[in-house]
Amino acid sequence: MCGILAGRDSRVERVFRVSNTADAVGVERGVFRDRETGVASPGRRAVHYYMDPKDQLRVYNEIDDLGLDVLGYYHSHTHTEARPSPTDVRLATDTTPYYVLVSLQDSGTPAVRAWRITKADPMDETGEVVEVPLD
Secondary structure, X not given: OEEEEEEEOOEEEEEEEOOEOHHHOOHHHOXXXXXXXXXXXXXXXXXXXXXXXXXXXXXXXXXXXXXXXXXXXXXXXXXXXXXXOHHHHHHOOOOOOEEEEEEOOOOOOOXXXXXXXXXXXXXXXXXXXXEEOOO
16 A cells, blocks of 8 residues: 655645555666665565556646645555665655555554655665654
8 A cells, every 4th residue: 555645734635545566666677675685676565665657647646736735655564663664765755745654564453653754865775764743
């Protein structure tokens, strides 16, 4: 599950789901890496998310047509806590919005947490990750 949060004045008004096409991301693109070795690996929907670029563009256009702003992005972590993974940080090229993570690690009690990812350069591999309270 992944998508885009939109609204006005830092208040989410719409949640847009975007297709996860991680399975179509081949090893040659170097998007995903093995957690242990750091070697490029193919995408797997069970453990990765990758927003379909065409679907993402469709959502951006709809957000623009509605006069809303992109406030953040969301996705689920099926087997880990609701904290940005090293891959999440590496792939976060837009550091102004919130990143909302939903952990399904404990299926009886999903956890939802929001984060800001700050990097000196959007293409940096690492950055500062700060939790934002959800009130």
